[in-house]
Amino acid sequence: MSEEPREPSAPKGISRREFARRAAVASAVAAVVPASALTSPSSPLNEHATVAAADRGGHLSDPSSRLSLDQQPTDLPKLSPESHAEVEARVQTILSQYGSRFSDAQKNDLRRLCHLAQPPLDRLRAYALENGDGPALYLKPLVEREKNPLENTRVGKTPGAAEKPKDR
Amino acid sequence: MPTEELAFLPITELSKRIEAKKLSPVDLTQYFLDRSQKLGPRYNAYARLTPEIAMAQAKAAEKEIQRGHYRGPLHGIPYAAKDLLAVKGVPCTWGAKPYATQVFNYDATVIEHLNRVGAVLLGKAAMIELAGGMGYRFASASLQSDAKNPWDTRCWTCGSSSGSGAIVAAGLAPFAIGTETWGSILCPSAFCGVSGLRPTYGRVSRYGAMALSPSMDKIGPLARSAEDCARVFAAMAGHDPRDRSTLPLDKAAFTYSPSIELKSRALKIGWLTNAWKKPESGVAKAADAAEKVVKKYFPGVKNAKLPEGPFEDAGNIIIAVEGASSFRSLIRSGRVSELADPLGQLAGYVNEQFSGADYVQAQRVRDLLQKKMDAMFDTFDVLVAATQPVAATPLDLNLETGLSYSDPQGGIGNLCGLPALSVPCGFTDKNLPVGLQFMARAGDDIAVIQAARIFQQHTDWHRRHPKIA
Numbered sequence: 001m002s003e004e005p006r007e008p009s010a011p012k013g014i015s016r017r018e019f020a021r022r023a024a025v026a027s028a029v030a031a032v033v034p035a036s037a038l039t040s041p042s043s044p045l046n047e048h049a050t051v052a053a054a055d056r057g058g059h060l061s062d063p064s065s066r067l068s069l070d071q072q073p074t075d076l077p078k079l080s081p082e083s084h085a086e087v088e089a090r091v092q093t094i095l096s097q098y099g100s101r102f103s104d105a106q107k108n109d110l111r112r113l114c115h116l117a118q119p120p121l122d123r124l125r126a127y128a129l130e131n132g133d134g135p136a137l138y139l140k141p142l143v144e145r146e147k148n149p150l151e152n153t154r155v156g157k158t159p160g161a162a163e164k165p166k167d168r
Numbered sequence: 169m170p171t172e173e174l175a176f177l178p179i180t181e182l183s184k185r186i187e188a189k190k191l192s193p194v195d196l197t198q199y200f201l202d203r204s205q206k207l208g209p210r211y212n213a214y215a216r217l218t219p220e221i222a223m224a225q226a227k228a229a230e231k232e233i234q235r236g237h238y239r240g241p242l243h244g245i246p247y248a249a250k251d252l253l254a255v256k257g258v259p260c261t262w263g264a265k266p267y268a269t270q271v272f273n274y275d276a277t278v279i280e281h282l283n284r285v286g287a288v289l290l291g292k293a294a295m296i297e298l299a300g301g302m303g304y305r306f307a308s309a310s311l312q313s314d315a316k317n318p319w320d321t322r323c324w325t326c327g328s329s330s331g332s333g334a335i336v337a338a339g340l341a342p343f344a345i346g347t348e349t350w351g352s353i354l355c356p357s358a359f360c361g362v363s364g365l366r367p368t369y370g371r372v373s374r375y376g377a378m379a380l381s382p383s384m385d386k387i388g389p390l391a392r393s394a395e396d397c398a399r400v401f402a403a404m405a406g407h408d409p410r411d412r413s414t415l416p417l418d419k420a421a422f423t424y425s426p427s428i429e430l431k432s433r434a435l436k437i438g439w440l441t442n443a444w445k446k447p448e449s450g451v452a453k454a455a456d457a458a459e460k461v462v463k464k465y466f467p468g469v470k471n472a473k474l475p476e477g478p479f480e481d482a483g484n485i486i487i488a489v490e491g492a493s494s495f496r497s498l499i500r501s502g503r504v505s506e507l508a509d510p511l512g513q514l515a516g517y518v519n520e521q522f523s524g525a526d527y528v529q530a531q532r533v534r535d536l537l538q539k540k541m542d543a544m545f546d547t548f549d550v551l552v553a554a555t556q557p558v559a560a561t562p563l564d565l566n567l568e569t570g571l572s573y574s575d576p577q578g579g580i581g582n583l584c585g586l587p588a589l590s591v592p593c594g595f596t597d598k599n600l601p602v603g604l605q606f607m608a609r610a611g612d613d614i615a616v617i618q619a620a621r622i623f624q625q626h627t628d629w630h631r632r633h634p635k636i637a
Binding site: 090093094098101102106109110113114117120121123124125126127129133134135136 | 383477478480481482484485488502505510511513514515517518520521522526528529530531532533534535536538583
């Protein structure tokens with residue numbers, strides 16, 4: 001099959017980040033766009049080759065082997081110093097715990113994945129919440145409507161459901 | 169004996185013939201077994217067939233029906249179950265090499281329910297390893313390798329219910345069971361040109377199903393029409409004390425009858441204008457045509473917009489953290505390296521690193537989102553948009569470098585546990601199917617079924633099928 005049509009207006013940096021973010025955090029969805037939507041010729045996997053080659057046994061004991069802020073790869077999202085430090089800490093934790101399991105290429109990939117996972121965290125943390133905003137109970141609205149019988153009329157009732165015994 | 173036309177008949181038609189004793193469940197099952205044995209490998213559609221179970225169930229069904237005990241529309245109807253649902257004594261691989269020899273000694277609740285109504289298990293459908301729970305970069309991320317799309321075998325079926333989509337599209341079974349954490353029922357339905365229902369979270373028990381993200385996993389059917397999906401859903405739904413996330417009896421149960429239109433309400437439809445930033449041209453064209461149909465048959469359709477915020481981020485963090493917990497032993501033991509996909513071998517290590525505070529932050533954002541969406545459903549009963557912004561993609565595509573788009577519809581729908589139904593709504597210039605998605609308030613599964621049924625009463629996209637040589 002020939003290649004899918006391009007999406008010329010897709011912002012290349014955002015596009016790749018968006019998918020890689022999703023992939024890195026293991027979304028179950030198989031989200032798909034044309035291969036040609038990727039307009040950058042360079043592979044992000046190659047960006048950190050020198051860094052990973054400096055790793056030894058999963059430890060980056062030599063501080064000079066770490067990426068400094070101004071060395072952040074250009075095709076990955078720019079991070080604040082704090083976020084960059086967090087990424088580095090995450091990489092170090094993984095490598096110190098499991099480093100011997102990975103090839104150099106995998107270490108490069110892990111670093112890239114850690115980097116790509118950071119912007120979603122930053123966006124999430126920046127979202128305004130009040131102290132009293134609680135975590136989701138699944139389908140809380142559905143459960144809360146149950147407390148007000150008048151509200152029930154908004155929900156399509158399943159025929160015959162009323163005859164069924166109440167759950168205990 | 170059955171003829172070729174049986175392969176693509178809907179459950180509604182097959183069940184009429186079975187009830188009238190014009191069609192033998194044994195003959196029908198043998199027909200689909202033969203067809204699946206012959207064609208299944210072409211699409212990498214099955215993890216395995218279960219001919220002994222199938223024939224035993226078919227013979228039992230035939231005997232009962234001959235005696236006058238007809239259990240209902242799924243009695244004697246063959247189906248396939250995604251290979252993450254436990255079937256007693258049958259290997260359940262979760263699509264992944266580390267679990268290749270795993271066998272459970274009990275049936276998943278969904279399998280029990282389908283047994284109860286007399287459905288016939290043909291086999292286990294292939295799937296993406298761990299339902300994509302560790303991430304994946306290639307369509308080949310499966311014990312069965314890449315699932316090939318019956319509309320074009322150079323294209324993918326989408327995942328993670330990849331085999332389920334191929335099976336229904338190729339006419340290897342009248343329906344198949346899939347699961348969705350984010351997109352895994354709706355995307356294969358769209359790519360494969362079949363109808364797929366993602367039920368409200370908690371209406372279908374996950375007991376005996378592989379857990380990926382327990383607060384987001386759902387089980388639902390892929391079939392030939394919205395009505396077929398409704399019939400299968402009615403058999404599967406219900407409270408289960410063995411899955412404490414299931415809704416109470418009166419909220420979980422679902423009853424369906426063909427006369428449902430007589431009792432139906434006038435649906436308020438919202439056409440989503442921000443579901444996709446820029447669908448590919450073939451999808452946009454089909455969606456535009458579908459919009460005209462929707463506006464013709466649903467008076468008062470208005471444009472609607474999904475709320476904006478870091479909702480996809482929240483969904484991704486939740487899946488990542490819950491997935492890392494679900495597969496912790498796989499990650500810690502290092503056996504995650506046995507997964508087929510290079511991303512799947514690594515992403516779990518990253519996902520383990522997210523903090524508890526970030527996970528709870530995501531759950532708090534989720535709560536606000538659920539309130540926003542519930543308020544939105546005071547205005548609309550059903551929200552409609554193209555299911556995916558693209559049609560089926562090439563098998564060898566690197567999903568990481570070749571795929572990318574924001575998916576607020578999928579993120580929001582799954583974070584809020586909303587029911588959704590994807591139906592075929594046209595084809596691209598390359599003759600690849602395009603899906604249209606109907607999404608409703610949590611608990612209002614009947615609204616998406618009703619809307620999709622009305623759409624299918626006025627279109628024939630769901631009756632088309634690929635040419636299978």
